[in-house]
Amino acid sequence: MFKFSPDNPVKIAIVGAGAVSDYHHVPGIRLDRRAKLVAACDASEDLLQRRRIDWDVEVVSADYEAVCADPRVDAVVIATPNCTHKPIALAAAKHGKHVMCEKPLGLDADEVRQMYHACRDAGVVHMAAFTYRFAPSMRYLRHLLRAGELGQPRHFRSQRFLDWPETSWGWRQYKNQAGAGDLFDMTIHRIDFAIDLLGPIRRVCGAVARFVPRDVTKDGRACPPSEVDDWSSLIGEFDGGAVGVWEGTTLAKGYGMNGFGHEWAEINGSKRSAVYRLHEPHKLWLGGTGDDLAPRDVPVELLKPAGSPRDPHSGVPATVFRYDLMWEFVSAIVEGRDAVPSFYDGLRAQVVADAVLQSHERRVWIEIPEEPR
Ligand SMILES: NC(=O)c1ccc[n+]([C@@H]2O[C@H](COP(=O)([O-])OP(=O)(O)OC[C@H]3O[C@@H](n4cnc5c(N)ncnc54)[C@H](O)[C@@H]3O)[C@@H](O)[C@H]2O)c1
Structure with a gap:
């Protein structure tokens, strides 16, 4: 150690x-x-x-x-x-x-x-x-789900909408440097936290699209056009019986939101629904039948990892929780344990993201095999 x-x-x-x-x-x-x-x-x-x-x-x-x-x-x-x-x-x-x-x-x-x-x-x-596993509201969502407060999870839903300029993304828009576009840049985070919340995804049906050529740089120079998606989506079935739907785009006009864009992820369970929103990460929206969705504060003990010296009330909440990644990495090293999320989690998310591309290309559902540890 x-x-x-x-x-x-x-x-x-x-x-x-x-x-x-x-x-x-x-x-x-x-x-x-x-x-x-x-x-x-x-x-x-x-x-x-x-x-x-x-x-x-x-x-x-x-x-x-x-x-x-x-x-x-x-x-x-x-x-x-x-x-x-x-x-x-x-x-x-x-x-x-x-x-x-x-x-x-x-x-x-x-x-x-x-x-x-x-x-x-x-x-x-x-x-x-x-990163987004570390958002306080995501930690609270996981806590409530594990405690059975939402009941049996039925639906997972994720939206990540950004309003980015239509100029070049640099290395991010070439397949040999990036692999894919919005799917590998943005949606893969949401695939990861969905697996963390609900367990393995068994099969997916995916689609991607590219609307904008991005053949001009920010300063107006010509460059080779983008080869990657700027919209990505999938529907999936989890081992545990829940279903999921994910959508991401960098071309959602009007969704700038101070640079943070729009992020919404929710679980509808047999008892209650819970909604996480990136730009208000100290609140979770909760609701049930006859009790419409309303914000609830994330409990103080879930605003940051145990022991972390970070003051959750210092800085912009949607930015500063990202520092907790390093706390987890260093904690795992000092405590001689595995880090969470690990490369195994990275692999599971990658297998699903790859399957989205295969599904789109072949126009079929793709089964996701169990990945040995
Ligand atoms: N977790 C998140 O929320 C999050 C957010 C942004 C970016 N990312 C990821 O972080 C990575 C970097 O993204 P970024 O936005 O910082 O990109 P960036 O282009 O700003 O920075 C990448 C840096 O790597 C350097 N570089 C390139 N090849 C190198 C090499 N062989 N050895 C050493 N340095 C090299 C470049 O000169 C550049 O300074 C990407 O994988 C991206 O997907 C993750």
């Missing part, structure tokens, strides 16, 4: 010093006295020089292999384009480093299976960065 002391924090390297590292992971490390940011790795030298100052980090490198081999590093956070996750995760596992990787873990389930097996066999902590 990792022997934490104030003189021996978990020494973390960030690989991929772009947007998500700056918004989620570095603030998460800063909050946690058990963790220290010791290295930043990025393909861009310019960005590295900026991060050296902004993040106050001593070691900067463009070579992830060297960072993974560095004895001053205990754990690696992978936040690079999706096509690079697998080689970086395999390098981390080879050098015995704990690893948190952004979603989607890979370009397809075959890649993710290799990543999961390598980390499992190396005995390192592995974590998939499925």
Whole structure:
């Protein structure tokens, strides 16, 4: 087990010093006295020089292999384009480093299976960065469901609607770098938390679409057109008997909502319904027959993970819960246990997301096999 002391924090390297590292992971490390940011790795030298100052980090490198081999590093956070996750995760596992990787873990389930097996066999902590599991209202929803308050779950429903500009998404719009579009970027989170809430998905029928070419960059330069979906959907059946329906798009005009977009996920159970909404993560909407949906405050003890020093009332609620990912990763390392969600969870979600693409291509339902641990 990792022997934490104030003189021996978990020494973390960030690989991929772009947007998500700056918004989620570095603030998460800063909050946690058990963790220290010791290295930043990025393909861009310019960005590295900026991060050296902004993040106050001593070691900067463009070579992830060297960072993974560095004895001053205990754990690696992978936040690079999706096509690079697998080689970086395999390098981390080879050098015995704990690893948190952004979603989607890979370009397809075959890649993710290799990543999961390598980390499992190396005995390192592995974590998939499925952010929305950490929203306080999602924690409360899970708590109520497990306590039987909703009764037998019948329907799961998820909407993620964003109003994004119709310009290029950069690496995110090419299949060989991203795998897929809205499906792998957004809907995969909702597949993950649906499995967490309701158990394995047994079969799905999916559809994707691409409406916009995105052949111009934000600053007006021409670029190769998008190859990936900007709308994704599926219906599915869970092992436990419930059914689910998911829809996501980046082209929902009028759904900007201060950059957070619209997110709605709900469960209709035999007793009650419960609704989670991203931009009000300290409330859950609950209702039953003759008792229409109304907001209820998330109990104080569920606003953050036990022991976390984060003040849930400091900062924008829909932003700051994302720092709890790092708390979970470091806790798993310090406590010598598996992280939740793990690469196994990343694999289960990836298998379902891949099946959506197969279903769309073949115009059929796809059975989801049980994934061995
Ligand atoms: N969990 C979430 O809510 C969430 C949110 C946003 C992004 N993400 C995921 O995080 C990942 C990164 O997204 P982002 O928005 O930060 O992208 P980004 O483009 O802002 O940053 C990626 C960085 O990786 C660097 N990079 C590329 N190849 C590299 C390599 N081989 N070695 C080292 N650095 C390399 C790039 O130079 C860039 O700075 C993606 O997988 C994305 O899906 C997750």
